[in-house]
Amino acid sequence: MNLEEKQQRLAQFAQAHRENGLPVTMQRRAVFESVLEREDHPSADEVYAAVRAELPEISRMTVYRILGNLVALGLLNKICHPGSVARFDPKIYQHHHLVCLDCGGIIDLEEERLNKVAWPDVRRFGFEIADYHIHFRGRCAACRQAAKKSRKPPTKRKQTS
Amino acid sequence: MNLEEKQQRLAQFAQAHRENGLPVTMQRRAVFESVLEREDHPSADEVYAAVRAELPEISRMTVYRILGNLVALGLLNKICHPGSVARFDPKIYQHHHLVCLDCGGIIDLEEERLNKVAWPDVRRFGFEIADYHIHFRGRCAACRQAAKKSRKPPTKRKQTS
DNA sequence: AGCTACTTGCAAAAATGTATCATCTGAGAT
DNA sequence: ATCTCAGATGATACATTTTTGCAAGTAGCT
DSSP states (O other): OOHHHHHHHHHHHHHHHHHTTOOOOHHHHHHHHHHHTOSSOOBHHHHHHHHHTTOTTOOHHHHHHHHHHHHHTTSSEEEOBSSSSOEEESOOSOOEEEEETTTOOEEEEOOGGGGGOOOOOOGGGTOEEEEEEEEEEEEOHHHHHHHHHOSSOOOOOOOOO | OOHHHHHHHHHHHHHHHHHTTOOOOHHHHHHHHHHHTOSSOOBHHHHHHHHHTTOTTOOHHHHHHHHHHHHHTTSSEEEOBSSSSOEEESOOSSOEEEEETTTOOEEEEOOGGGGGOOOOOOGGGTOEEEEEEEEEEEEOHHHHHHHHHOSSOOOOOOOOO
């Protein structure tokens, strides 16, 4: 993320807090900046670990609460993936994901064409659509390589990205 | 799921196990049948609870392991959702989901048109796409109703479906 | 029936997320 | 600059979900 974009996101952050009467604490700023600086999709605990480098006193609970707030304010996205831990994404504009079925890794996919899918008619469910994103599932480069060497599936790795 | 379809899925289940040298235990059959019979998207613990009606002795651990196996064999899907527990889906053909941002509920969406999105070129990532599915995020009927009555967001419910 | 590899169940613990409450702090008012 | 208070924070404890290691059991084959 370039400097200009980051400035803009921080201004958006300050404004959203002002408008909702929420104080901008150093913890909130540290958590938000920490996620902004990342190119991957960290879990809450990964954010906690990163923020502690700057604020060693911060509590894990606070990080969980702040991440929840930031998502509610629309400043971060909570992303969907087949794993079992919540992951957070600094990108709040529409984009899509490649999800590896072996290691659970997630790669961002930004392609204008994919943003043009017409929304289905879901009036029969009473559902109101806000946005959508597409998950392409398959196998990442590393896992394809690993699968080629051994017939057996690759050893399960910690999910990354 | 009608009877014929169920027969076919059970045959597929037996064949996949034979081909991979995995014994078909009564626990495996019970877990698979239990998920097949459902119309919703149960979590591992919900499957555990349901299977115990038939096999009271089965351990929670076994259910977790078997669900993982069935997903690896392609007999079940593990679905993506913003909540914090893994959920399983008996439908392995392509379909899409409506996900409620408030309560986390999931509704199946089967619409032929949505299956026709052209796959992006991801050679630059070395990624091999197997399939895709679309998440439409928004608000379900119940949560819209609840939001209308009070300005505040609805009380957090246990995620269903 | 017997062999063998794989599975199961148990116990324990790690990982992840939530609740409670006393104390502290940001931000506007004075 | 200081005051004041609603709201945030941090500590602890707890609930839930998932993983690990190993002894005992069982499916599938000969």
